[in-house]
Amino acid sequence: MADNKFAAYICSGCGIGDKLDVGTLEKIAKKEGKIQDVKTHPFLCSAEGVQLINDDIEKEGVTHVCIAACSRRAKTEAFHFPTAVMSRANLREGVLWVIAEGEAHDEVRQEMADDYVRMACAELKKMKLPDGNPNHGGNKRILVVGGGMSGMTSALEAAEAGYEVVIVEKQAQLGGWGAKLWKRVPFKAPYADPQNTGVAELVSLVSSHPRITVYLGSHLAETAGAPGRFNIKIAQESGAVSEEAVGAIVQATGFTSYDIAKLPELGGGKANVTDQAGLEALAQSANGAAIKRADGKEIKSVVFLQCAGQRDETGAHLPYCSGHCCATSIKQAMYFKDNNPDINTVVMYQDLRVPGMGEDFYRSAQNKGVTFTKGRATGVESTGATCTVNFRDLILDEDTSVSADLVVLATGQVPSAGVDLEAWNPVVMAADNGSEDAKQKKAEMQKISILNLNYRQGPDMPQFKYGFADSHFICFPYETRRTGIYAAGPVRRPMDMLQATEDATGAALKAIQAVENASLGRAAHPRSGDLSFPTARLEGCTQCKRCTVECPFGAIDEDERRFPKFNEERCRRCGTCMGACPVRVISFENYSVDTVGAQIKSVDMPDEFSEKPRILILACENDAYPALDMAGLSRTVYSAFVRIIPVRCLGSVNTIWITDALNAGYDGVMMMGCKKGDDYQCHFVKGSELAHYRMSKIGDTLSQLGLEPERVVTHEVAITDNARVAQYINDYVAQINEIGMSPMKGFV
């Protein structure tokens, strides 16, 4: 690779030239920033300005570009130089637009701009152009675990898009839950009648597809590797084990319905009290004729009890609503009405939940004479001949009862998501410490594992809530904490068949995307396209395991010598490992302890008596930094004493930066990251949490330095907090002024 050539480009447009002494900035870039080639342009983002830079890159061999103009979030189309390393000094949103107008502030404004140029140059010096993962996997086959409606849909959709697919289904045949249904709820207008499930057709399409390989009566004995290079062992009933190589995984392992036996108060386990699955079985055996009871008796009246063992606040049963059950009961009531309108069918509900076009399906059922009663069942008795449902009629406001030949309990969906890692990890720890029964327990738990990942962090996907392997993000439902592995269908969230097929199609796309990204060594969401990846100087590693434990995505395993083993294809480039490392051996080409450290140190530190405190702000690039930008956009004024450095995630903040800053004489350090806790908004799951934890430990360092604890603060900042961030800053500056300037100044 050719020698590095550094160039800085200062824009004097947007008023920068009017309010700042650009000459000084140039000098700083040259002298202190040690940039060979420094140019100023009146309108840098213009075609000519950009041409100037491109010419330097192509003709002059410039490899490193420092842009001193607007925020890194602005003018990204113009300032796009794929072949060069780039750093940006934020003179517009970061200085011009936020520092008070008027000559009184000229000096501090200029100092702030000077520092940002220093910092950008210093950062640039430490950056390398990421060349992408050299040993990325290129396997583009997709594994689908589960051969039900969701799994088959994922498989077929991916295959139709040209990708090879392997399906592993534990049953002896495809079809899953859908195959147990007599009919399904309609997907399209008119939403009037039950429809054929279409499972048989789907099964034949899947079985006969040239790009789909199906393993029946099989499960995953092991899943090793990473996106683009998974190696899986498939154990068949025969005992045979076959190996396959795949690039990404869709987990569509579905659900089981909540055990009716746990609902004795609603007649669970008594004669002629069944669940929705039980009724489908009766309907299938009736095969279009009148549905008969298990005892062969004809049915004149049926009562459907909604929310059986669901929406339960006592903690005894499922707290959630399974979403599909109202429509399913409506469909099942139609089984009877369509066959014989004289059969009494009562659907007893508290809130009838048929969103969207389901309302038409509800109307259709009423039209067919299905009776809907808003009531709360208090108990179900069964004489064997007939059943009695005691309930509170919520409209007529009375306790009453209705008798029925058959009672159907609408029970909920229980996800089949495998091992719960929250429970798993403590057991593993105990087992590793030699506890025998922990080893026993571990083996027991492992039995229900679905993926049998050989990951350091456990054998299955992390579960989000109530055992569902869902994403915590509203905007990113396919966000996963196991890169390249996507949950689809009811294992992810309670859902009906229509939504499951939609979900499965989406999951298939994400799997395709994962293999395409992996094949290029590119990061997946949220840093999609990022080619940088973490490397570790293992000679310096103390095997403390923090990186392997704290990686939110389980990307880091341990090699046989118990050193961290990075799986770049699993990595999301958040830098949490870098933040975790006490000996600072982990870094990215363009983001490292040095790229940030150098910026911190480059700042010009006024002496103790200058009355010019310096406050370092480490701001998460996802929410806090945009908020600061928007403060600029809305011309919200804040103190000129802060120096802001964007970080990939607070999780990537290494405490050395804090101590370096304090040693260098900074009077305070502010960290701004995303919301943590149950409703966390951290895009890397735990980054914000970890930062708070690590900072809680920094007290000792501070006291060693003889500094007040207030010199380091952490804030949760939402992207909309543009007004609040300015307030935080100004309040903190005031607070620092009270505490007084740092005694550390001038020592370094």
Add this chain to the structure above:
Amino acid sequence: MSNQNQQAVARYQNNFLKEVEDRVEDGDWVKMCMQCGVCAGSCPLGDAWEHTPQKIFMMIRAGKREEVLKSDAMWMCTSCYNCIVRCPRKLPITHIMHGLANYAHRMNLAPQRQPTRVIAKIFWDNLVKTGRVNELKFSLAMYFKDGFSQGIKNAMAMQSAGLGLMKAKRLNPFEIFGGHKCKDSSGIKKMIAKAREIEDRKKGYTPL
């Protein structure tokens, strides 16, 4: 229970909803109610209703035959049609209330001296006689519906209005001797008799 009520109950095995669907004007709409209650809140005489329309629909589904038909609720309908135009399921609620009232009356379960029931009968008889309503005879009949002495009181109470209307030529005292009538009043009588005969047959009423 009257004989025709026993028949009805027997025929519908206590399934009051079916009975209403078969025998009450627009009764087949009852099943479409989703219990939102907008009708209940829309009635100008709202608080006079023992049971609101939406509740009556629920009672019908719950098989509360006697409670519904013996109630005076549906007799409170002023025919303002607010409920009809607001119902999100487009139930012809006004018509159903009229239908239920008429059915309760025909089944002779409606409250005996329910004023609207009594007046409805007087009004109808009045119009059937001549084919047109004779407001004077109707009013007088109205005043005397609760017996002679009460009638005098009522008449006296409304005397000023009555005299006023006469002065205003909007109440003609000579109508007492005949007054407006259709030429073909006999044809009209026969027509109504026939219509009633068909309806009774169709709905299985015992003729009044």
Add this chain to the structure above:
Amino acid sequence: MAKKNYAFYPGCSSQKGASGSNFATSIGVMCDKLEIQLNEIPDWNCCGASIGYGEGGELPRLALNARNLALSAQHLPGQDMVSGCPACWLATRETAERLNEHSDLMAETNVALKEAGLTFKGGVKARHIVEVLIEDVGFAGMKAPVVKPLQGMKIAGYVGCQTNRPFGIAGESFENPLYLDKMIETVGAEAVSSFDQKVTCCGGALAFSEPEKSQKQIRDIVESAYDHGAEMIVTPCQLCQANVEIYQAEINKKHGTKLAMPVVYYSQLMSVAYGGTLKQAGLDGHLIQPNRLQEIAGK
């Protein structure tokens, strides 16, 4: 311009010497000026009104109205059947529509009609005079003949129920119809647009059976008219007019109120504005004298 012809169904209340007779009188001038020719349907009968259902049931009521429709079709072929009384209009239109939708009802009804020597095949359009005014004449057309604009009168337009629901006037809202206010303004008076009892039910159907309840409705309507500075209420409905006018005295007696709000028909406004005399406008037929209107008519 040639007169437009309509089959006319006056209804019982518009008979000579009946409660709505002054309405019948007042439309004379109005129709004359607006080139509307109303041809009374020979031997028409009562529509069954709002409480006919109690005793009448379904088919007998349909038969009653079918008879009028049949007579209209027979004697005044091709003419829309127009009524001035909302109850008559509603019952007739409902019958026409129901018979069109349900062939079985149509058949049964005709069996009954046969007894009166008639048959009905449908095809008659039942309309309200207000529809004719708005759709066939138009507001400009209604304004044209105005010779005595009712300057300075503040009038509450009280639409009531049945002119407005369930059918109403095309394009108007059930909750806040504006056409009556517009009509008031076309004759030069000021409409009390904030009048919030515009479509409240006067309880007319239960005036005899539930006097207290119905009179409460009336009181609300009249008091709101006062509150909003109206000097007069105008309505398109015979039952509303009679009910709201007649019972004010009764209410005063019971509650010591001093209600004396004149209640007139839109047709009376127009007739006066068009130069009709007090008599022609039927203004001699009121219990509560609409003095200002009478004055203007007298000039």
Add this chain to the structure above:
Amino acid sequence: MTDSIATSQTILVVGGGISGMTAALEAAECGKQVMLIERNATLGGRTSLLYRYFPKMCHPTCGLEINLRRLKGNRNVRVMTMTQVVSVIGSRGDYTVTLKVAPRYVNDHCTGCGDCAKAVEAEIDNPYEYGLAKTKAAYLPHAMAYPQRYVIDASIINTPDGEKALAACKVGAVDLAMQEETIVVKVGTVVWATGWKPYDAAKIQPYGYDRYANVITSLEFERLADPKGPTGGKLLRPSDGREAKNIAFIQCAGSRDENHLRHCSRICCMASLKQTQYVREAYGDAGKSTVYYIDLRTIDRLEDFYVKVQKDTTVSFVKSKVAKIVEDKDANPVLHGVDTEGYHRYATAHDLVVLAVGMEPEANGIKLPDDMLLDSSGFIEGSRDEGMFGAGAATSPLDVNRSVQSATAAALRAIKVVYKTATVEG
């Protein structure tokens, strides 16, 4: 002119809201060529006008920031704003689409400095505040606007204000002569992510949205709650600017109603529950929210949020479709109706009424190709030739989470089309 950049391998995504951006990005990150067009001046769509999302109470712009960064870093997506589809001809794999690009009067020189806005005096109703606030006739749609480029409203073209904007711009970005453009592109498939629009609340006459100042829509309430909104985040009554502390939320305002929208709009229950927490956020225990509902449809784990709100002492629930609203002398909306759980009549005055208005397909206002298949409410089911697809709320009333799922699925369906075309072509 025919655009050479697009080919039968190009995926056209119509609509730059969260669904359209998602469909475009997901396909582009699979290596496909995508053209993303948006009718408005900025991407972001309706969600960027919401204050918070349920159930996490996080901010829509947070996800928008990530999607915009994905977009900035991905050269496979070509974005065109102020662009609409005029016509689509052809069939699966080979469509010819005519686009109409409205003049922005600002070119890509714009640095977003805001000098034009300073210079211009004329104000217009802010289209991104549902008309609750004014903005200069030269404006940046909102802080998260993309492209971050000003717009000059057509109303000031050929006026002195237009000239002021022109004079104020130091970088020559203002172009008052800009004309409407027509562009013809060839694409392999079209994803319609045309989203939804709030049902016209004025049509729900008994609630008097058109007559009473203090009856507003749920979307307007989002703007009131947003610190960036017209009231700086204060819940102020339109009639008198007084703080609204006792707020009614009316569910199914237009939804589940054959006089209006036949369907259930799915999101409104959660949206209102979310908004009750805006009231708590503003007043703590001093606020009061009442939710009038028919059925509360908080399905799957959204139920947790319902349970949480039920425990909030400032929130009460009435099972009733409100019959009508009248205004009292102090302009307080008074709600009339009957609580159907046991027949309790109410006539309750509130400071403010928020109508949880239903979702209508925005496509109802757009001329779709005849080949499209729509359901009874006008939501997109697909196209007869299976070459065009709906995505997000254009296909069904969906919340954000489900819209993104739907858009991701639509991306794959589109990819299937271009894959098949490519393999057929050789």
